[in-house]
Amino acid sequence: MKKWKRSGRLVDMTHFLKEHPHQLVSLSYFSDRYDSAKSSISEDLTIVKEVFEEQGIGSLLTVAGASGGVKYIPKIQGAEAAELVQNICEKLEDKERLLPGGYLYMMDILGKPQLMKEIGRLFATVFAGQKIDSVMTVAMKGIPLAYAIASHLNVPVSVVRRDHRVTEGSMVSINYVSGSAKRIQTMSLARRSLQEGARVLIVDDFMKAGGTARGMMDLLSEFKAEVVGIGVLVEAEDVEERLVDDYVSIARLADVNNQQKQVKAEPGNIMNKLKMEE
Numbered sequence: 001m002k003k004w005k006r007s008g009r010l011v012d013m014t015h016f017l018k019e020h021p022h023q024l025v026s027l028s029y030f031s032d033r034y035d036s037a038k039s040s041i042s043e044d045l046t047i048v049k050e051v052f053e054e055q056g057i058g059s060l061l062t063v064a065g066a067s068g069g070v071k072y073i074p075k076i077q078g079a080e081a082a083e084l085v086q087n088i089c090e091k092l093e094d095k096e097r098l099l100p101g102g103y104l105y106m107m108d109i110l111g112k113p114q115l116m117k118e119i120g121r122l123f124a125t126v127f128a129g130q131k132i133d134s135v136m137t138v139a140m141k142g143i144p145l146a147y148a149i150a151s152h153l154n155v156p157v158s159v160v161r162r163d164h165r166v167t168e169g170s171m172v173s174i175n176y177v178s179g180s181a182k183r184i185q186t187m188s189l190a191r192r193s194l195q196e197g198a199r200v201l202i203v204d205d206f207m208k209a210g211g212t213a214r215g216m217m218d219l220l221s222e223f224k225a226e227v228v229g230i231g232v233l234v235e236a237e238d239v240e241e242r243l244v245d246d247y248v249s250i251a252r253l254a255d256v257n258n259q260q261k262q263v264k265a266e267p268g269n270i271m272n273k274l275k276m277e278e
Helices: 006-019 027-034 038-055 078-092 113-126 142-153 211-222 270-277
Strands: 058-063 069-074 134-138 157-160 171-177 184-190 199-207 226-235 248-257 262-267
Touching: 006 027, 006 038, 006 069, 027 038, 027 069, 038 058, 069 113, 078 113, 078 248, 078 262, 078 270, 113 142, 113 226, 113 248, 113 270, 134 142, 134 211, 142 157, 142 199, 142 226, 157 184, 171 211, 184 211, 199 211, 211 226, 248 270
Parallel strands: 134 157, 134 199, 199 226, 226 248
Antiparallel strands: 058 069, 171 184, 248 262
């Protein structure tokens, strides 16, 4: 077996931990992986922990005991988070993204892997203290956001659909009322995609009155699942009736004027939530 030098161990260990967030890794695993004494591994982890925290990459939790080890928790610091939120707000204010009905074209944002990765880390920071079993969203535009968040939480994604697909097997379906259009719609989730009693984080790219989020909450009740939280990338300007109260948003549309082709976006409540977590 190859004998690793400390420099090599540190690089490989850092890469491994970042690729396996929220996963408890024993010292024995690293000791066997690098053919090194546990005392050396502990010293290496101390160095990694210091760098992670100094650079705002995240934290490294140590769990004592025979079944213990270390766990990497991705996080983003306040200043970096504020800059990311402001960047998204500025992108949203581009008048060219205005669509009929007060909606915005957002696929250019959702289609950028690196940007979505940072957005996912931001949401993962807010919900880091929660035990989450799955991230749920509605197809299609919510999928990039859901996977970005789930990758930092190291949990699977459950995709709700508005049509039935034979390839997904038995489905659980409900009817719900669209919050903005007040129309009766249907959403379905494959029975195999979610365990009964799971703790679920609901996410969506855009929220108006919250009818879709409320529908997903009702659908989860059919699985006897628990809603841990709701995260949305952008929430619409003030609406008469919001069907969900407790949610986390990155940006809020303060004003949308189709006639003058103007969009004003401001930070959502995520920065307040972030401070509460800290």
